[in-house]
Amino acid sequence: MHKDMEKHFINVTKLIDWITKPAELQITKQLNCPQYITDKVCGNIELLCGERALLWQANGDLTVSGTVTVSHIFGCDYMEIIINGKAPIILSNGEEKTWNTTDLQTLEVRFNGVVSDICIGKYCLSLRYKLKSKDLPSKDCQVTCFLSDQFGNPEESVLCSIIPSERETFLQKVSLQLKGFITICFMHDGKRIP
DSSP: OOTTOOOOOOOOSOOOOOOOSOOOOOOOOOOOOOSEEEEEEEEEEEEETTOEEEEEEOOSSOEEEEEEEEEEEESSSEEEEEETTOSOEEEETTOEEEEEESSOOEEEEEEESOTTOEEEEEEEEEEEEEOOGGGSOOTTOEEEEEEEOTTSOBOSOOEEEEOOOSSOOOTTOOOEEEEOEEEEEEEETTEEEO
């Protein structure tokens, strides 16, 4: 460098540079299919004393575990809770109980007391279903991925923005943040697997 040359520095707070060259992104993420699906089922109970009702039943060959909560809010002397057809669990008027179960197949209730009384209660099941291998996508299914909005509708691009930095940034060296959604579809015989 010639010793008579001057050095110039530019101090800026914001520099905007437009990039028009499209970039292709390659994102690889291994997906582990869930072995369990969770569900929550809640409802009200309104029966005459002496009546029995089936509140929930497992359909098909499912292994269901979870938490069962039942409340006897008003009415009859007591409520019988029958899980999987076994001996009833008794709840007095105004009482609530919670149980953990590893193999739930059915949940029934029966109110006992004066026959003309209307009895009121509530139930809530926090369930966990174990999937069988037949419920998972088969090896011959096709997997497609595309850019989308948060609802799975196709989009053409993702939002790209500069990550703000408190420290000095070198010219042509910036940190970028890409924001968007990627929807993954499983297809079998031309039909989308839900």
